[in-house]
Amino acid sequence: MARPKKVAAEPAHKAGAAPMSANAKLLKDSGSIAVATLISRITGFAKQLLLLTVLGPAIASAFISANLIPNMVAELVLGAVLTAIVVPTLIRAEQEDADNGATFVRRLVTAAFTVLFVATVLTLAAAPILAGHVLVSSDGKVNTNLTVALTYLLAPALLFYGMSALFTAILNTRQAFKPGAWAPVMNNVVALTVLAVYALTPGEITLDPVRMSDPKLLVLGLGITAGVATQALCLLPAIRRHGINLRPLWGVDARLKQFGKMGIAIILYVLISQVGLVVANNVASQADVAGPAIFANAWALLQLPYGVIGVTLLTAIMPRLSRSAADDDTPAVVDDLSVATRLTMIAMIPIVTFMTLAGPEIGQALYGYARFSGDAERLGSAVSWSAFSLIPYSLVLIHLRVFYAREQAWTPTWIILGITTIKILISALAPVIARDSDDVVIVLGVATGLGFTAGAVIGGVLLHRSLGDLRMVNVGRTVTRVLLASIAGGAVMLIVDTVTGLDRVSGGAGSLLRVVIDSVVMFSVAFGLMRLAGIPEVVAITVAISRKLGITPPAPDLGLDDTPADDIYATTVLRRPDTYGFPAYGQSLDTQTMVLPVIRPGAVDSTGKAQFPYAVPQTDTGFQAEGGPRVSDDAVGGVPAADSAARAAAGMSTEVGPDAPNSTDSEHTDAPDEGDTHEDGARSAMPPHDPTYDTGMLPIPPQVPPSAAANRGQRGPKLIPGASVAGGRYRLLAGHGGARGLKFWQALDIKLDREVALTFVDADQTSGENSGHDGPQAVLSRTLRLGRINAPGLARVLDVVRGSSGGIVVAEWTPGRSLREMAETVPSPVGAARAIRALASAAELAHRGGGSLSIDHPDRIRISASGDAVLAFPGTLGDSDAQGDVRGLGAMLYALITARWPIRVGGVTGSAATIGGLRLADFGPDGTPVEPRQIRPEVPFEISAVAVRSLESNKGVRTAATVQHVLEQASVVDQKTDFIPVLRLGQRAVAPGADSLADPELLAAERERSKRMMWIMVALGVLAALVVGVLIWWMVSIFAPGASDKPLDQQINIGLTSSVAPPAASAPPADDPAAPPTSVPLPVTGAAVFSPEGTPDGAAAAGAVLDQNAATVWRTDQYFQQFPALKKGVGLLATLPTPAKLTNVSITSPSAGSTVEIRTSPTEAPTLDQTQLIGSAKLGDGVTDIAVQTDQAARFVLVWITGLANSGGQFQTAIADVRFDAAP
Known part of the structure; x- marks a missing residue:
């Protein structure tokens, strides 16, 4: 038979590239x-x-x-x-x-x-x-x-x-x-x-x-x-x-x-x-x-x-x-x-x-x-x-x-x-x-x-x-890790800043260098710790950078583009059924795939006739009773669960499947070819649809008869690792078998960055009736009710995604091993009883709520890291009931102990090589499986009996509560008292008892995490030691005794007290009134107005303060507001012939009440921050002597006016003369 042509979907826009998500x-x-x-x-x-x-x-x-x-x-x-x-x-x-x-x-x-x-x-x-x-x-x-x-x-x-x-x-x-x-x-x-x-x-x-x-x-x-x-x-x-x-x-x-x-x-x-x-x-x-x-x-x-x-x-x-x-x-x-x-x-x-x-x-x-x-x-x-x-x-x-x-x-x-x-x-x-x-x-x-x-x-x-x-749970965990990493980075930055002496750097350029170095240190440590903590966003960035630099090899190719010839018709999401058979319908729609959103109960289309892609019960109460309240991470009740990107055809490129075996050549001839176009090369226009009700799928006009193309057999999707489903929301990771039309997959939730368990309902689209009691939609509705149950033995149902035929059940992923893998390790009977006890508890809760779990296949069950048997892939089928779950509990217990499946496929006379990878059990003359005690003599009688008697409804075990109760008693009675042996120094403790079904791989992963946490704790310990060391060094440098004979309170200066004002000049001793002068006047070579925040005040008259003539004065501008309303101040910068240590400054001024500061400057054009305060005073009317004290000689001296004299609401200061005295 000739291979059909491979046709790529035509995107909705004019560009040739596929539209982006x-x-x-x-x-x-x-x-x-x-x-x-x-x-x-x-x-x-x-x-x-x-x-x-x-x-x-x-x-x-x-x-x-x-x-x-x-x-x-x-x-x-x-x-x-x-x-x-x-x-x-x-x-x-x-x-x-x-x-x-x-x-x-x-x-x-x-x-x-x-x-x-x-x-x-x-x-x-x-x-x-x-x-x-x-x-x-x-x-x-x-x-x-x-x-x-x-x-x-x-x-x-x-x-x-x-x-x-x-x-x-x-x-x-x-x-x-x-x-x-x-x-x-x-x-x-x-x-x-x-x-x-x-x-x-x-x-x-x-x-x-x-x-x-x-x-x-x-x-x-x-x-x-x-x-x-x-x-x-x-x-x-x-x-x-x-x-x-x-x-x-x-x-x-x-x-x-x-x-x-x-x-x-x-x-x-x-x-x-x-x-x-x-x-x-x-x-x-x-x-x-x-x-x-x-x-x-x-x-x-x-x-x-x-x-x-x-x-x-x-x-x-x-x-x-x-x-x-x-x-x-x-x-x-x-x-x-x-x-x-x-x-x-x-x-x-x-x-x-x-x-x-x-x-x-x-x-x-x-x-x-x-x-x-x-x-x-x-x-x-x-x-x-x-x-x-x-x-x-x-x-x-x-x-x-x-x-x-x-x-x-x-x-x-x-x-x-x-x-x-x-x-x-x-x-x-x-x-x-x-x-x-x-x-x-x-x-x-x-x-x-x-x-x-x-x-x-x-x-x-x-x-x-x-x-x-x-x-926000995942967000909270991420924020906590980021905060701890940032605090650690900040601590390292402070240590480096102190040890290297950057804290003593001053000035704009020096501070800029300090900020650059500190930022590099802190962000390097912080983001390095985030990378070690495994924050996904940081990991993605570092991996991308390392790949760009060639440090990390490129990402592996999943081989999705090199599909074998036998699989060329594979699709990656639920396929739209071929229900459009009227001439105006463009066959290019066959190549578009999507997931339909949920249709609310009681909804109707624009005609009011409730024409949907699948039948929906119109009785609200009946539907709600069947579906139960919505328990989902993705929606509030009544909101579509499918991703918003799946509401309309996304233009995803797939391949057209082969014709059904019963198709004839004439049917292919009559059906329009997907490549057919009009004479102008354009495809047939889409029929109009009502924008007020858009399910992402065109309404089906009932008056148009279906074409021959509609009779072709429907083909289900080919699910492969790496494929995306539900509008790209989930990426498939690994398949985990299936049962009775269901397929079980482990997947990654792209948006929430978590692993989930997907149960595909009618993935092969073999169900003839979509909405009946046994149809896929009924399965989804019944399964959604399980979301109300919170039990260790049941994976929480997060959402359901309804498709035109079938759908997907989304549940929490259960880390651990499958039942088959755990059974092959030959677990202890008591451990198996404890595991099934958790599953029985979940089944009992479901039965009390009027539902059931459909415990019918070993592929559904996984053993969690805590050793509980969990229904990892929920999907309640139409024939499921409480008695069937009890039978399934016995079968799971039997399989976990013996690694054999005790239920024949198709009834007592059926046969199969394996069920979920497990061989069939040996059956006695009466058709019942042999007891586990005959296969493993160490199995306690109670556990062996409940496994066999649960398989038949006439053997006394009829409820999940009975199974749970018997297993609880059996696991307790069989407990033995162990003495704790004495361990010598360096001797390892013996391995835990075999009654635990903990997954060795998970234990290894836990040990790896513990090792990583140990290294993080070591790093934090070293960091804490460094911080403590710096603190001790700082305290020792402060409080350690020195060579000074002064009291301790006069020696210690930790920067927490205010600076002491310069002391006034000492008066001469009382017994020597005629003591010689302790200072000599200094000549001044020049004076200039210093005004860093505006134009100089009276710049031309600045030299008047050097002529020793009280009649000539220098005046500031007249202000209507006192300093520092407009500016911080204004002053005179005097230049001495040579650097000298000043002892006194004399200012002659008629402006009583003015406040001045005496400052030394290292340069001729300083900023105010570069000057050093050596004295201050409030001027009187006439000559005012200001005693100053400085440890260094200076050539440039600033007379800085910080307060102006007030005369009738006008603020102004005048200075007639300035004289500087220095030590001889």
């Missing part, structure tokens, strides 16, 4: 935008870095407060809320509207532009109130006039932020992720250019008063707004390429009304979040002039690692999550939630640990330059204390995406309410909790983290209530 598409989308997102985060961080170093803390705080208004509205409302609602609504419009949602997009864009324009105008009108009394109060330390001026210039950015977010959402629904990912990069590039121009523009922003015409102010405000406009406008070319029409169209669409219904929830969400943000910014601005800048940039620094990982994943997964939610596919939503949570936690926990331990060093390395060097360490401390908030923050964002995808707009309101409440309470107490004003911003960061923690807890509770079981 949902996970592959998600991976590709994530990879395509990862680079853009990374560059966006890096350039955005560079922008924030330049803002601080170029503007300084005072101006930067005003700018950040002003820019907070458009950012708060745009990013929170549009970026987090509106975009999440637009995506699912646009998808539905694309699916439901005849024009693919084009009209809806036009109306949406028109309405959004109008609302944003009105909001921008209102913001401009309310700028003085918002900037002067809401975000920054008038009595705070941030300049309110500058904040109001910048608000006028930055408010128009609100319109462009909104349109950019809307354009990105529209492009995302078209699967165009790249333009939206690159748009923020363009914004950041423009902003960096603007800051460079600002730095090169001469002069400084005038603050007393602030003038809107100031060039630097205009460059800063209008330039940043231009960057945001660029972000929105650069998306227009991509909009045009995808043929999206943005012409204005007025009108109210039904879906726009849905926005109106959600509007109240959105407005409430925004108001609640605004309250928390306003409180935090107010508290920060009142306590510290640099508070808003530190608070905002600490959070921006935390966002840098999260943005690359978390946002990338969420951006790509949002359309997929929205489609699953729109299809009401709860299992797919839960799967996406679990995957996103696990991947985010694996990436975030090590980063959070590193930032917590190395926060101050990170602050110095990144921000310790130019005008912000004095506050860089404080910013790093804020990062260190608030780094933990990344964990709950990422969880909250994942939860919000799920709620918005399910169009539950009110649910996030409860989450943000919990977040804001906790945040406000702790923020209000921040000035009380903090030790001083510098620590207030640290407490604000902690308040943010605790608020998100509360939000994560609330979101988890609400998700559990909405979705049911969230399957």
